[in-house]
Amino acid sequence: MSTNNEGYKGIYAMHKYWGKKPFNEISKFIKQYSNKNDTVMDCFCGSGVTLIEAIKEGRNAVGIDLNPIAIKLAKPH
Numbered sequence: 001m002s003t004n005n006e007g008y009k010g011i012y013a014m015h016k017y018w019g020k021k022p023f024n025e026i027s028k029f030i031k032q033y034s035n036k037n038d039t040v041m042d043c044f045c046g047s048g049v050t051l052i053e054a055i056k057e058g059r060n061a062v063g064i065d066l067n068p069i070a071i072k073l074a075k076p077h
């Protein structure tokens with residue numbers, strides 16, 4: 001995992017969210033454990049970092065979260 005702020009720049013610097021993960025590290029996992037056109041599901045998606053990175057890497061993405069603010073942040077507008 002990153003120990004600097006590299007994973008929290010660009011769109012990810014717009015807000016803070018409890019437990020937000022660095023996008024560059026999440027992206028590595030997505031590329032390693034799935035293929036293009038696969039579906040990545042994050043049942044605790046929070047602000048949607050995993051979903052955004054999945055879509056950027058050519059995967060489909062499904063996100064679930066019980067916090068309505070998380071859904072608002074993660075949903076494409």
Ligand SMILES: C[S@@+](CC[C@H](N)C(=O)[O-])C[C@H]1O[C@@H](n2cnc3c(N)ncnc32)[C@H](O)[C@@H]1O
Pocket residue numbers: 017018019020021043044045046047048049050064065066067070
């Ligand atoms: C650590 S945060 C996830 C942060 C996310 N990885 C990100 O990068 O923004 C954990 C999330 O799990 C959600 N959560 C906790 N219990 C849940 C449950 N039973 N069902 C769905 N979501 C849940 C919380 O609302 C919170 O958004």
